[in-house]
Amino acid sequence: MKPELTIQLMDTHAGGDVSRIVTGGITALPGDTVRAQMEYLRDDADGLRRLLLEEPYGIPEMSVDLLVPATHPEAAAGYIIMEVMGYPIYSGSNTICTATAVLEAGIVRKQEGKQHFKLESPAGLVSIEATVHDGVVEAITCEGLPSYIHTHNASISVPGIGKVNYSVAYSGGFYALVDARSLGFDLTLDEERRLAETAHAIVEAIQAERGFSHYTLGDVGPLPFLHFMGPVEQVAEGYYRSRSATYVHPGVICRSTTGTGTSARLALMNHEGRIKPGDKLETISLRETGFIGQFTAVEQEGEYQVVKNNITGKAYVIARSDIVVNCDDPMVKCNGLTHILKSEGGCLTCRTYPAGKQPRRTQ
Structure with a gap:
């Protein structure tokens, strides 16, 4: 046998x-x-x-x-x-x-x-x-891994969609960060398939146009992630909340908002001066689940402000x-x-x- x-x-x-x-x-x-x-x-x-x-x-x-x-x-x-x-x-x-x-x-x-x-x-x-x-x-x-904004407020022409504005963060992988409302999304569960199709087209376009290099790791491969960002609301002093959805190429919308996606959001909020050390961001998924990211410190690494953070969730x-x-x-x-x-x-x-x-x- x-x-x-x-x-x-x-x-x-x-x-x-x-x-x-x-x-x-x-x-x-x-x-x-x-x-x-x-x-x-x-x-x-x-x-x-x-x-x-x-x-x-x-x-x-x-x-x-x-x-x-x-x-x-x-x-x-x-x-x-x-x-x-x-x-x-x-x-x-x-x-x-x-x-x-x-x-x-x-x-x-x-x-x-x-x-x-x-x-x-x-x-x-x-x-x-x-x-x-x-x-x-x-x-x-x-x-969370030290996270930073590599590219802020770039744009690209995407077939079938048109001009898309995006930023790119590194938080364990490179993330394209896009505003969900600008693309017509409310980040609800019934949009899941259309979100995946839209993200696929955007990531394909970005990958075809450019690559990204980490300031210490160098080339870590083609951009694999996209994060849809909903509006940020302040619900208490130092506490923010936003609907979110993370896409993994090719074809997957994550059930959760993901820890690295949440870390990428903290890096962008810091870059734009909308958050300070000690503040927290709760990201809410299409399925109403959430992670809490806390911005703990920031350090300057060459031209980049690198955000230290932690992520809390339940398994x-x-x-x-x-x-x-x-x-x-x-x-x-x-x-x-x-x-x-x-x-x-x-x-x-x-x-x-x-x-x-x-x-x-x-x-």
């Missing part, structure tokens, strides 16, 4: 965006950092991403987060993010879901009240604050399952996959730590 190939998952969602946390069934990846392991997956084992985001196992609107052993001594665990567009080095919603999963899996022991630990993303260490009440993870606050566990990978199934593409599957399946946190040692219980 052939050995059964299985992958262990904990499915979660934050703001409606489903993150599939891979907790077992994958062999140790080469690379002395989580970033290097991400690059190995991207270049030599992209079959895992495609398997879990395509039929029959998934859909492109999901994300995947592979738990891996941390390479930094301060981190409780590492994680690699996979989406339809590829391998972003950071994501707020995925970080919120992953932090919740490591608490639910016991990699970090839950404690009542607020507790702090760190995770290692491909972008580096991420500080986490978890709020636990009666054993339930009620909120996760994570660091829910919606399933724990074993996926059986049957490479004889004509619907299943196993190219770039079988060499990283463990034939016996197994618990990732069991293989992550040497025999006889317990997972690191970060306080």
